[in-house]
Amino acid sequence: MNSEMKKDLMSIDDLTDMLPDLVNWAIAFKNDTEMAPEFKPLTGMTIGSIYEKPSTRTRVSFEVGVGKLGGQPLTLLSKDIQIGKSESIADTAAVLSRFLDGITYRCFAHADVQELAQHASVPVINALSDMHHPCQAAADLMTIVENKNNINGHIAWVGDGNNVLHDLLLAGVAFGYDVKYATPVGMEPNSEVIKRAEKIAARSGAKITATNNPNEAVSGAGVIYTDIFVSMGEEHMEDKFTAFDGFQVNEELVANADSNYLFMHCLPAHRGEEVTDGVIDSKNSVVFDQAENRMWAQMSILTYLCNPIAWQAYDDLI
Numbered sequence: 480m481n482s483e484m485k486k487d488l489m490s491i492d493d494l495t496d497m498l499p500d501l502v503n504w505a506i507a508f509k510n511d512t513e514m515a516p517e518f519k520p521l522t523g524m525t526i527g528s529i530y531e532k533p534s535t536r537t538r539v540s541f542e543v544g545v546g547k548l549g550g551q552p553l554t555l556l557s558k559d560i561q562i563g564k565s566e567s568i569a570d571t572a573a574v575l576s577r578f579l580d581g582i583t584y585r586c587f588a589h590a591d592v593q594e595l596a597q598h599a600s601v602p603v604i605n606a607l608s609d610m611h612h613p614c615q616a617a618a619d620l621m622t623i624v625e626n627k628n629n630i631n632g633h634i635a636w637v638g639d640g641n642n643v644l645h646d647l648l649l650a651g652v653a654f655g656y657d658v659k660y661a662t663p664v665g666m667e668p669n670s671e672v673i674k675r676a677e678k679i680a681a682r683s684g685a686k687i688t689a690t691n692n693p694n695e696a697v698s699g700a701g702v703i704y705t706d707i708f709v710s711m712g713e714e715h716m717e718d719k720f721t722a723f724d725g726f727q728v729n730e731e732l733v734a735n736a737d738s739n740y741l742f743m744h745c746l747p748a749h750r751g752e753e754v755t756d757g758v759i760d761s762k763n764s765v766v767f768d769q770a771e772n773r774m775w776a777q778m779s780i781l782t783y784l785c786n787p788i789a790w791q792a793y794d795d796l797i
C-alpha cells in the first residue's frame with residue numbers, strides 16, 4: 480500500500496461516511512457460511528497489536544479475526560518492547576512499519592496513538608485510548624443494526640462521560656439515533672467531541688441531549704448503555720466512585736424504558752456497581768453479542784484499511 484494513501488482509525492468519526500457500509504459488510508460476513516470462510520484478504524500480511532493496558536475482548540478478537548482473514552497476528556505487550564522506555568513512539572512506528580502491514584495500539588494518552596499513526600507508513604487502529612474506543616463503537620452499532628427492528632426509542636447512556644461514550648455518540652448520531660446521556664456533574668463528555676457529534680447530528684437529523692439525571696436519559700429509551708465508573712488508568716481516582724450514587728442500571732431504573740430495550744455494556748462489567756445481575760442477565764441484554772461483534776466489525780475495518788480492493792470486491796457480492 481502507498482503510505483501516502485493509508486488511512487488510520489483514531490476515533491470512529493474518521494470513518495463516518497463509510498460506517499454504515501462497514502457495518503453491513505461485517506453483518507453479511509458474519510452470516511456468510513459459504514464465501515466468507517474462503518475469503519483471505521490478509522494473506523501474507525502481519526498485523527501487530529501493542530497493549531499498554533490489559534485486554535480480553537480486543538486482544539482475542541484481533542488475534543482470531545486476523546487469523547480468519549488469512550493474516551498473522553502479532554501481540555506486543557508494551558512491558559516487553561522498547562516503546563516509551565528506551566525508544567520513542569516515532570522510532571517505534573518507523574521500525575514496526577518495516578515489518579507489519581497494520582498496527583493496533585491500546586494506550587493511555589490519545590496523543591500517543593495519534594503520534595504512532597503520524598509516523599507509521601501502515602494503517603494504525605486505536606484499540607482504546609483515554610479519549611476514544613472506535614472498535615467498540617463499530618461493534619456496538621453492528622449490534623444495534625442487527626436488532627434495529629426491535630428498537631423503539633433513543634440510545635441512553637448512564638455513567639461516566641468517557642472514551643466509550645465518545646465513540647458511541649459519534650457513531651450513534653451518524654446512524655440517525657437520538658442520544659441522551661446522563662453523567663454526574665463534572666463528568667460530562669469532552670466538549671470538543673460533543674461539537675464533532677453535533678455536526679454529524681445536524682447532517683443526520685439526530686438529537687443529542689445531556690442531563691445529570693439517569694431517569695431522564697432512560698425514560699422511553701430503546702437502548703440503555705453503561706460502562707465501568709472508573710476506567711483503566713484512573714484507579715488512583717477512587718473518590719470518583721462516590722459521584723455515581725444513583726447511576727446504577729438496575730431493575731427500577733430500566734422500568735421506564737421501552738419494554739424491548741437493549742441493554743448494552745462494552746464489558747468488562749463490574750456487576751453490582753454500574754449494573755445489577757438482574758439487568759445484565761436479562762433477556763434484554765446483548766452484551767455477549769457486542770463482545771462477539773468486536774471480531775466481525777474489526778475484520779471489516781482491517782480489510783477496508785489494509786486491503787481496500789478486496790474489501791470492495793466482497794462488498795460488490797453482498
Ligand code: CP
Binds near residue numbers: 535
Ligand atoms: N470492551 C473491551 O475493549 O474489552 P477489553 O478491555 O477486554 O479488550
Ligand code: NVA
Binds near residue numbers: 641746
Ligand atoms: N472505559 C473503559 C472501557 C474498557 C473497555 C476503560 O477505558 O477502561
